[in-house]
Amino acid sequence: MEISPADVVSRRASTWDGIKVEVVQSVTHDQVEFRFRAPCHLLLVYEEGVRDEGETAVGGLPPSTLRTLRRKLTFVPAGHEYREWQRPRVRSRIICFYFDPAKLPIHSDASPTAASLAPRLFFENNVLWDTAVKLAIAMEDGCESEHYCEALGVVVAHELLRMHVNLQRRRPPARGSLAVWQQRIVAAYIEEHLAEPIPLNVLAKLVHLSPYYFCRAFKQSFGIPPHRYHIKRRIERAKTLLADPASSVTDVALELGFSETSSFSAAFRHTAGTTPSEYRRTLA
Structure with missing residues (x-):
């Protein structure tokens, strides 16, 4: 990941088979920019972070100006572009996981393929966040057990894949309503972007529907219109x-x-x- 200017953050990294983990921490309150696009997956775990100004964008999703980033996560699939700039109010601390798609722990037909992994911006997942923070602490404490740290990295990979499997499950919808998987995606997106305007066409695009049909199906499913x-x-x-x-x-x-x-x-x-x-x- 490219970070500029480079001297406003500290970086510490460890690498295992197919996984690289990097802890990126702001050392000043100066504006900083992040850029990433590579043939590997990127998971960003925001352990700390409040910004006075800033914007985050992942290819294919609307950009976000969310200010309080603590406990948020962002997933950037291989080949997608990630851009972020911020002027931090509280010094940020981000745990970055880089996964080699060829070495992800996929063991069944139910697991998503690399091509099916979708970008997600500022979502929440307690298991992923807690495990990532535990790994970062172990790295900084100079944990002597490389196997322990590597195992935590594998747990993060498994949980990431399990999350995508759950999002992709399809169940027959009630007549005229959203499918269960569509309800989950839309509800999660709204929850993750409560502080921002959410255009109707953005929600409709997430579940591959026209705005007109989406609005009707949403009301049928949730009992009230999206707004x-x-x-x-x-x-x-x-x-x-x-x-x-x-x-x-x-x-x-x-x-x-x-x-x-x-x-x-x-x-x-x-x-x-x-x-x-x-x-x-x-x-x-």
Whole structure:
């Protein structure tokens, strides 16, 4: 992966058969750019990271300006382009896994092929994140057991493939509704991009449908249109954030992508039937 300027990060790497793991950590708050395109797969695990400004793009997906990157993951299949720039508020720490497609642990017809692995931007997976962080700590502590570190890398590869298998499962849909695999992909994408505008055509493209048919099928599956579902999920996330007394209503509004506290309060009242401040008082 190309990083510029090179002196704003520290890099530490280890390599095993078919797997390379690199811990990339910011050492300043200066703007930094990342670029990658190679015949290997790349998994980025954001252990830490909050940016004042920035954008991340993976070929085939809409770019994201998400600010809080901690616990997020991004997958870049071999041959796809990854670009990111950021001005970090909190020094970022990214664990990068490079996988040789020819040596991935594929043992059955149910496993996805290299060609079928799809890019994913800023998703969450606790097993992948926890295992990656455990491996990074072992590397930095100078773990004497190379076999232990290599085993953790293999676990990450297995979990990555298992995640893609689950996403690709097909089940017959109810008449006029989205298939289960389509529901999972769309719901996960919305959850991963709550703080951003999500155009209807972007969601439709994810599940290979026209915007018109997608909108009808989505409502049939979820009971409400995509836009209302997106707002509802933002407000549900807001309720969780409001439970933290250290976060102000304005902080919560900004984290969820509202440019003004007033627009956040209006959306919250419309969905929850009360204002954010009133809701917080009920938690006391």
